[in-house]
Amino acid sequence: MTHTVCLVPGDGIGPEVTSAAKRVIEAAGVDIEWVSLPAGETGIEFLRSPLPERTIAAIIGHGTALKGPISTPIAGGHGNVSVKLRQRLGLSAAVRPIKSMPGVKAPHSNVDLIIIRENTEGLFCGIENEVAPGVIQALKVCTVEASTRIAKFTFEYALSHDRRKVTVFHRADLLKKTDGLLLRCARKVHRDFADRINYEEMIIDSGCMQLVRNPSQFDVILLDSLTGGMVSSVAAGLIGGPGMVPSASFGPQCVLFEPVHGCAPDIARKGIANPLACILSGAMMLEHLGEDAAASRIRSACELALSRGDALVLTPDLGGSGSTTSLTDAVIRALK
Numbered sequence: 283m284t285h286t287v288c289l290v291p292g293d294g295i296g297p298e299v300t301s302a303a304k305r306v307i308e309a310a311g312v313d314i315e316w317v318s319l320p321a322g323e324t325g326i327e328f329l330r331s332p333l334p335e336r337t338i339a340a341i342i343g344h345g346t347a348l349k350g351p352i353s354t355p356i357a358g359g360h361g362n363v364s365v366k367l368r369q370r371l372g373l374s375a376a377v378r379p380i381k382s383m384p385g386v387k388a389p390h391s392n393v394d395l396i397i398i399r400e401n402t403e404g405l406f407c408g409i410e411n412e413v414a415p416g417v418i419q420a421l422k423v424c425t426v427e428a429s430t431r432i433a434k435f436t437f438e439y440a441l442s443h444d445r446r447k448v449t450v451f452h453r454a455d456l457l458k459k460t461d462g463l464l465l466r467c468a469r470k471v472h473r474d475f476a477d478r479i480n481y482e483e484m485i486i487d488s489g490c491m492q493l494v495r496n497p498s499q500f501d502v503i504l505l506d507s508l509t510g511g512m513v514s515s516v517a518a519g520l521i522g523g524p525g526m527v528p529s530a531s532f533g534p535q536c537v538l539f540e541p542v543h544g545c546a547p548d549i550a551r552k553g554i555a556n557p558l559a560c561i562l563s564g565a566m567m568l569e570h571l572g573e574d575a576a577a578s579r580i581r582s583a584c585e586l587a588l589s590r591g592d593a594l595v596l597t598p599d600l601g602g603s604g605s606t607t608s609l610t611d612a613v614i615r616a617l618k
């Protein structure tokens with residue numbers, strides 16, 4: 283069967299890692315017709331918009347997309363393109379598996395947890411106002427609808443993926459109404475799952491400390507948009523860095539798969555970006571498309587390529603002297 287998938291290569295290392303993922307998916311024997319779409323710098327160059335309407339419409343039309351990171355100017359310029367894209371597509375739930383891989387030098391070797399992030403509300407609404415000269419406010423928007431939706435998604439995901447515990451990270455001691463709303467919704471939804479899934483709440487400050495000291499105590503962690511991004515990056519550091527964490531964002535009309543890392547402008551076009559986060563995002567996508575066997579072969583091939591520990595193959599972030607191409611080739615060779 284041929285699948286049609288939108289491909290948004292993105293900026294910086296985006297085109298390098300998405301083409302690596304494409305090569306691996308093709309080598310795994312899955313037939314995909316790719317619809318390449320501009321966003322970010324290519325959107326501005328070809329359609330005078332960082333987020334062209336054509337790109338949004340095509341993703342909704344085809345239902346599935348693989349995306350690279352997109353750059354956003356800091357402290358000025360246009361808004362965050364990836365956040366805007368997720369909002370426009372209604373991709374309210376992001377799933378980020380944080381899993382140790384064999385052979386990777388990292389602070390921990392036994393991490394296996396899932397971060398679930400509410401993608402569309404909170405401070406990610408990006409609403410800022412100057413209320414008086416020199417006084418700026420940012421609005422943290424939280425609704426019962428989105429908080430209940432992400433809580434339901436999280437418990438259902440935990441149940442269907444054989445997970446036993448959900449922990450909500452929050453600052454509801456301080457933000458009693460906004461973070462408090464997420465807690466109230468999570469507690470209410472948990473009642474329907476109480477016999478099957480354990481539930482706990484942690485003030486995020488303590489949660490981060492415990493995550494770094496003893497990550498194996500966590501199973502599924504639920505967070506809001508802003509803190510979800512931060513904690514995902516901390517968790518990536520636990521298993522070997524930003525090049526290791528894939529993600530999937532789910533909405534009612536479509537699903538988007540992308541590495542958690544950014545465009546890495548410091549290494550763009552040097553051919554040394556770690557492609558694994560994007561390749562593993564591709565594996566998550568194949569599972570979504572019903573290609574479970576290919577997804578599992580790709581995951582095993584990534585593990586095998588890493589466990590061989592060949593310094594000439596591994597990218598510099600993994601301690602090697604290899605390249606995006608050498609690591610991608612090694613994954614393809616390891617496909618069984």
Ligand code: NAD
Binds near residue numbers: 299351525546556
């Ligand atoms: P970043 O993830 O791009 O880079 C942080 C560090 O990690 C850099 O040293 C980089 O070289 C390294 N790194 C990241 N991915 C890597 C990989 N695959 N292999 C090896 N090393 C890797 O984060 P940043 O510097 O905070 O952001 C840079 C740009 O990316 C910004 O414009 C930001 O807006 C954008 N960004 C986009 C997304 C997205 O589109 N999903 C996510 C985060 C950041």
